[in-house]
Amino acid sequence: MKTATAAGIAGVLERELGSEAVIGPGHERLDDYGRDESPLPEFFPPECAVLCQSTEQVAAVLRICKERQVPVTPRGAGSGMCGGALPIKGGVVLSTEKMQRIKEIDPADLVCVVEPGVITGVLQEQVEAQGLFYPPDPASLEFCSIGGNAATNAGGPRAFKYGVTREYVLGLEVALMGGEVLRCGRRTAKGVTGYDLVAGFVGTEGTFGVITELTLKLLPKPQAAATVLGVFANVPAAGAAISSLLRGGLRPRVLELADKTSIDHIRAKSRYRFPENAGAIVLIEVDGDPDSMAVQMEKIGVACDELGAIDVLGATEAAERRAVWEARRLISPSLKAAYRVKVNEDVCVPRGRIVEMLARVDRVSAETGILCAVFGHAGDGNLHVNLLSHDDPADPAVREKMWGAARRVFEHTIELGGTLSGEHGIGLTKRDYVPLEQSEQVIEWQRKWKTMWDPSGLLNPGKKLPGRKSSCSE
Numbered sequence: 429m430k431t432a433t434a435a436g437i438a439g440v441l442e443r444e445l446g447s448e449a450v451i452g453p454g455h456e457r458l459d460d461y462g463r464d465e466s467p468l469p470e471f472f473p474p475e476c477a478v479l480c481q482s483t484e485q486v487a488a489v490l491r492i493c494k495e496r497q498v499p500v501t502p503r504g505a506g507s508g509m510c511g512g513a514l515p516i517k518g519g520v521v522l523s524t525e526k527m528q529r530i531k532e533i534d535p536a537d538l539v540c541v542v543e544p545g546v547i548t549g550v551l552q553e554q555v556e557a558q559g560l561f562y563p564p565d566p567a568s569l570e571f572c573s574i575g576g577n578a579a580t581n582a583g584g585p586r587a588f589k590y591g592v593t594r595e596y597v598l599g600l601e602v603a604l605m606g607g608e609v610l611r612c613g614r615r616t617a618k619g620v621t622g623y624d625l626v627a628g629f630v631g632t633e634g635t636f637g638v639i640t641e642l643t644l645k646l647l648p649k650p651q652a653a654a655t656v657l658g659v660f661a662n663v664p665a666a667g668a669a670i671s672s673l674l675r676g677g678l679r680p681r682v683l684e685l686a687d688k689t690s691i692d693h694i695r696a697k698s699r700y701r702f703p704e705n706a707g708a709i710v711l712i713e714v715d716g717d718p719d720s721m722a723v724q725m726e727k728i729g730v731a732c733d734e735l736g737a738i739d740v741l742g743a744t745e746a747a748e749r750r751a752v753w754e755a756r757r758l759i760s761p762s763l764k765a766a767y768r769v770k771v772n773e774d775v776c777v778p779r780g781r782i783v784e785m786l787a788r789v790d791r792v793s794a795e796t797g798i799l800c801a802v803f804g805h806a807g808d809g810n811l812h813v814n815l816l817s818h819d820d821p822a823d824p825a826v827r828e829k830m831w832g833a834a835r836r837v838f839e840h841t842i843e844l845g846g847t848l849s850g851e852h853g854i855g856l857t858k859r860d861y862v863p864l865e866q867s868e869q870v871i872e873w874q875r876k877w878k879t880m881w882d883p884s885g886l887l888n889p890g891k892k893l894p895g896r897k898s899s900c901s902e
């Protein structure tokens with residue numbers, strides 16, 4: 429085993445892959461690979477970043493780094509919200525952002541085969557142009573990559589009806605630490621041969637291997653969609669409307685909720701004039717046969733009215749629907765623009781506990797003095813709890829206060845039978861909180877699983893699971 433340190437690795441990789449593939453020390457763009465969209469004030473510059481163009485290049489980087497014992501952190505588009513792509517131990521960032529080929533879209537088999545760097549929204553446009561549909565729709569779809577989506581098992585508003593990324597990944601090609609390339613999974617609609625390595629790989633946040641190709645399931649594109657915005661006086665009224673709709677047999681593709689703090693931050697920007705007493709909104713979207721749209725909208729409208737909606741707005745045409753969606757889409761950027769610190773947690777509680785969870789978040793806010801805005805995928809119980817502050821994010825006291833409040837939110841979530849993350853992942857920012865939810869026994873089995881794929885522990889070290897002596901502190 430050679431003992432060259434990470435310090436010389438950029439030169440070695442340049443000789444192997446060519447200098448155009450490597451962003452080395454001193455390069456002005458290198459710092460970009462030490463950041464992502466997580467709310468961490470510091471950044472973690474790697475020794476170098478490698479922009480791979482092929483499976484062979486990915487395998488070569490993993491072989492060379494294993495030989496030289498250099499840590500490697502896989503990275504897609506860097507839109508992750510929990511620090512999964514941050515090279516906290518230095519070494520090499522292996523980016524798949526240049527692997528953007530859509531190799532095949534097959535309407536007969538209802539599959540596509542793509543490289544990991546394809547931008548999710550681009551893939552959706554391409555398949556929709558052929559009358560097909562790739563449902564997972566993270567709000568970041570205009571800039572996140574499909575490889576990152578599989579690595580985090582990304583979800584989105586449409587998950588309520590169509591499920592999350594895992595349900596669409598049929599086959600994978602992955603490169604492992606050391607350079608071995610493995611093709612697993614299938615192209616068929618069904619298949620149970622052997623153990624399901626693909627399902628086991630999805631959601632591992634770049635800790636098992638680097639995804640170099642994906643075979644994805646597609647659906648026929650729904651012929652029509654309709655969107656309804658219901659405005660309520662408070663969260664319990666909105667929650668009652670949601671329960672009533674679901675009990676009535678409606679199966680919307682989207683069921684989103686936002687609280688008063690979220691609404692108050694978009695009032696001035698939204699084209700829709702929110703009523704003064706708006707305390708919660710519900711956004712519902714249905715799809716399917718064009719003839720059924722009017723009936724479904726009527727059902728939703730009646731349920732909202734019966735449960736005391738202050739206003740109900742419906743849209744069937746694409747432009748009108750975009751206008752209705754605007755209110756929901758404005759929330760996150762408006763909060764980000766208004767505060768210096770925005771810790772966006774994405775806890776998930778059983779559907780029946782949503783209203784109670786929002787009440788508990790109010791309690792955390794009252795106890796800590798931290799403003800909380802909550803919105804998200806109510807249909808799945810997946811709530812984006814945003815902890816907001818105008819204070820300096822680099823101040824350790826501010827950091828302690830914000831993460832102390834986040835910890836209280838996690839504790840309430842677990843008490844209600846929920847989970848720490850519904851879609852963003854664990855990455856770096858939440859790894860120390862995993863013991864709140866999982867037993868040491870369960871964590872230890874996962875450590876064994878990680879060791880099987882990456883015995884050297886060099887691939888994305890320090891992510892997903894707590895260290896053996898967890899302090900549950902950031």
Ligand SMILES: Cc1cc2nc3c(=O)[nH]c(=O)nc-3n(C[C@H](O)[C@H](O)[C@H](O)COP(=O)(O)OP(=O)(O)OC[C@H]3O[C@@H](n4cnc5c(N)ncnc54)[C@H](O)[C@@H]3O)c2cc1C
Binds near residue numbers: 464524640
């Ligand atoms: C405004 C905004 C809105 C968002 N909305 C949503 C949402 O609705 N739903 C949702 O789920 N997420 C959302 N996210 C979070 C983020 O976009 C997703 O987690 C996304 O899946 C990350 O993709 P990426 O390509 O940016 O991956 P990165 O951030 O680059 O990496 C994320 C993780 O995946 C690993 N990884 C990346 N590529 C590979 C690969 N080829 N092989 C192996 N591992 C890899 C990394 O090591 C890291 O652990 C949002 C983020 C932002 C900024």
